[in-house]
Amino acid sequence: xxxxxxxKPAPPFDLExxxxxxxxxxxxxxxxxxxxxxxxxxxxxxxxxxxxxxxxSLTMPVRRxxxxxxxxxxxxxxxRPEGYLRYIIExxxxxxxxxxDMFLLFLAGRNQIGRLTYALHxxxxxxxxxxxxDELLSSPSGQLFERLVSKYALGSGISGVxxxxxxxxxxxxxxxxxxxxxxxxxxATLDAHATLPLTTVIVKAxxxxxxxxxxxxxxxxxxxxxxxxxxxxxxxxxDGLLFVMARxxxxxxxxxxxxxxxxxxxxxxxxxxxxxxxxxxxxxYTGADFRAQSLRLFERVALSxxxxxxxAHMKNIGIIYTDPTGPRRLSxxxxxxxxxxYPLLDGRMALNLNKSKVFPVPGQLIAYGERLGLKRAxxxxxxxxxxxxxxxxxxxxxxxxxxxxxxLLTRIRDVIRRTGAIPVARAKRPAFRLP
Numbered sequence: 001x002x003x004x005x006x007x008k009p010a011p012p013f014d015l016e017x018x019x020x021x022x023x024x025x026x027x028x029x030x031x032x033x034x035x036x037x038x039x040x041x042x043x044x045x046x047x048x049x050x051x052x053x054x055x056x057s058l059t060m061p062v063r064r065x066x067x068x069x070x071x072x073x074x075x076x077x078x079x080r081p082e083g084y085l086r087y088i089i090e091x092x093x094x095x096x097x098x099x100x101d102m103f104l105l106f107l108a109g110r111n112q113i114g115r116l117t118y119a120l121h122x123x124x125x126x127x128x129x130x131x132x133x134d135e136l137l138s139s140p141s142g143q144l145f146e147r148l149v150s151k152y153a154l155g156s157g158i159s160g161v162x163x164x165x166x167x168x169x170x171x172x173x174x175x176x177x178x179x180x181x182x183x184x185x186x187x188a189t190l191d192a193h194a195t196l197p198l199t200t201v202i203v204k205a206x207x208x209x210x211x212x213x214x215x216x217x218x219x220x221x222x223x224x225x226x227x228x229x230x231x232x233x234x235x236x237x238x239d240g241l242l243f244v245m246a247r248x249x250x251x252x253x254x255x256x257x258x259x260x261x262x263x264x265x266x267x268x269x270x271x272x273x274x275x276x277x278x279x280x281x282x283x284x285y286t287g288a289d290f291r292a293q294s295l296r297l298f299e300r301v302a303l304s305x306x307x308x309x310x311x312a313h314m315k316n317i318g319i320i321y322t323d324p325t326g327p328r329r330l331s332x333x334x335x336x337x338x339x340x341x342y343p344l345l346d347g348r349m350a351l352n353l354n355k356s357k358v359f360p361v362p363g364q365l366i367a368y369g370e371r372l373g374l375k376r377a378x379x380x381x382x383x384x385x386x387x388x389x390x391x392x393x394x395x396x397x398x399x400x401x402x403x404x405x406x407x408l409l410t411r412i413r414d415v416i417r418r419t420g421a422i423p424v425a426r427a428k429r430p431a432f433r434l435p
Contacts, residue, residue, distance in 0.1 A: 022102040024121040027076075029054050030256055031323075036121065037076065039102050044068050045076075053323035056116055058260055058285055061324075072101045074264040078315075079112050080104060113249050114259040137237045137244065165203055200250075204243040210342055212408040214243040219397060219412065220307050220336040221245075226389035227382075229299050230332040240402035248332040249320060259331060261318035270313040274352035275301050278317055279372050285319050286328050294372040296330040299382055301368065303333065305349070305359055306386045308340030308415050313350035340415040341408075390416065 025037045027045070031054040035047040045060070045067040052062045057075035060067055067073060072080075081089055081104065089107075093099050099107075105118045112118070206214050218236040225231045233246040249259040263270050265281045279297060286293040297317070304312035316335045321328040339345050348357040353368060360368070362383060369379030394413055397403045 018103065018106070020097065020100065020103070022100070022106050022120070025102060025105055025118045026121050027056055028117040028119065029056065029115050034116075037102075037105075037118075039100070042068050042070050043072050043076075043101075045073060053325045055324045057264065058258075058319070058321075058324050058328070059264060074267065075114075075116070075260060076105060077101065078114070078261055078264050079108065113247070115249070115256040137235055137242070200247055202245045202247065204245070206241050209344070212406065213337060215240045215402060215408055216341070216412065217243045217335075217337050219393060219403075219409070220303075220309065220338060221333070222393045222397070223307065223386065223389045224303055224333045224336060226393050227299075227303070227385045229303065230296065230330075232332050232334060236402065238402075245334065248334055251322070255322075258321045258324060259318050261316070262314040265319065266314065268314055270315040271350055273314055274355075275368065276353070276371065278314070278351075282319070282330060286330070289327060289329065291373060293330045295374060295378065295382075298369045298372055298374055298379060300330070300333055301353070302365055302379075302382055303386055304336060305353075305365055306383070306390070306416065307336060307338045307412075308347075308359065309336050310339040310345060310348055311335070311337060311350050316350075338412045338415060341411045 023039050027034050027037050031050065033048060034050055034054050034056050035045055038044045038046075045056070047055075047062050047064070050062060055062050057073075060073065060075065071077070080086075080101065089099065089104070106120065108118065204214060204217070206212070210216075214236060218234065221231055221234050232248040235244045236242070237244065249257045251257060262268070262273075262278050262281060265285060266273055266277055268277070275297075279294065282293050282297050283290045300317060301312065303309070312335075318331045319328050320331045340347060349359055351357070353360055354364060365383070366376060366379040369382070370376060394409060398409060403409045
């Protein structure tokens with residue numbers, strides 16, 4: 001494959017002119033252009049003359065032979081919009097028809113999760129303007145989120161059914177702000193330890209179907225942080241309606257990190273497979289560091305089991321790296337919600353554990369940890385940390401004005417601490433509590 005001509009800035013584009021005409025896109029990594037993705041009778045990807053560290057995926061090492069597939073390759077398809085965001089995009093573009101995968105990649109440009117960006121062949125990836133983080137947290141959330149979606153939805157490469165969008169931040173974002181904890185009217189509750197500079201954040205909003213989901217996620221992520229687990233920086237808006245999270249796929253200096261979720265690495269749809277399968281993938285892709293990464297995987301699975309998070313699927317666990325030839329590790333914990341409080345959901349886990357989607361009792365979970373290579377005492381200690389972290393966070397948030405308006409905190413506590421049958425279990429078993 002010949003070297004592309006010098007890159008030109010991307011000119012303003014006409015949606016209608018490009019809508020069904022994009023057949024070739026340059027795929028960029030931080031090292032430069034990795035190769036050319038083309039839509040012919042099939043999808044075809046060809047690498048340029050590049051080094052192995054510029055590979056686009058752990059599953060697609062650099063080679064001269066083309067990669068060809070009838071469907072878009074998993075690593076490129078990973079961030080295709082779903083749910084609310086897909087609906088918004090299709091609604092905005094309805095007069096043109098149904099957007100193609102190539103057009104969606106082009107729209108997302110550089111706002112993908114991971115280190116890949118996309119541009120029309122021979123052009124640079126366009127830059128965007130940004131928002132102020134303190135204003136995101138202090139503005140009335142309903143109007144704000146509508147404006148953010150209107151402004152950024154067409155350029156967000158992010159999956160998931162919850163209303164969300166990727167939002168770039170203005171370069172003058174403040175570096176120090178108020179401490180988290182009890183809400184103070186009119187004060188943005190940002191963490192003093194936030195890793196700056198931030199360049200983009202993920203903004204999630206309340207949907208009509210799941211009341212309190214922003215506060216729910218803030219509580220669950222706070223438990224993870226209190227337990228000492230690896231989490232991105234995150235915030236809750238002053239009115240409790242927006243959950244804002246820093247990009248976990250960025251280094252402290254803003255350098256993009258490679259990210260591949262378990263759907264990409266296992267080839268499975270997000271609700272197919274098991275946590276044992278994820279364990280095997282972590283072993284394959286982290287190699288010599290598997291011992292440390294298996295412990296982190298157990299933390300992630302144990303946290304979701306304790307919090308009755310039935311959405312810890314293949315796309316909510318992944319591996320990050322600086323380049324595909326170097327060290328790899330499990331991504332920080334993200335997208336954790338107590339789904340057990342929502343009666344429309346089935347009360348089961350997203351994936352199998354020990355051939356069952358029923359939430360495990362502690363002994364079953366400890367046995368999973370032992371299969372990952374943890375000692376029994378290590379697994380028990382992690383469960384205890386989660387249990388204590390929940391009590392600490394629940395007590396702290398009970399004093400937070402954003403949690404006083406309804407019984408959300410009580411409902412989450414009741415689901416986690418209930419006695420009697422585990423939801424949808426056929427037999428009566430003790431709830432998830434430490435022995």
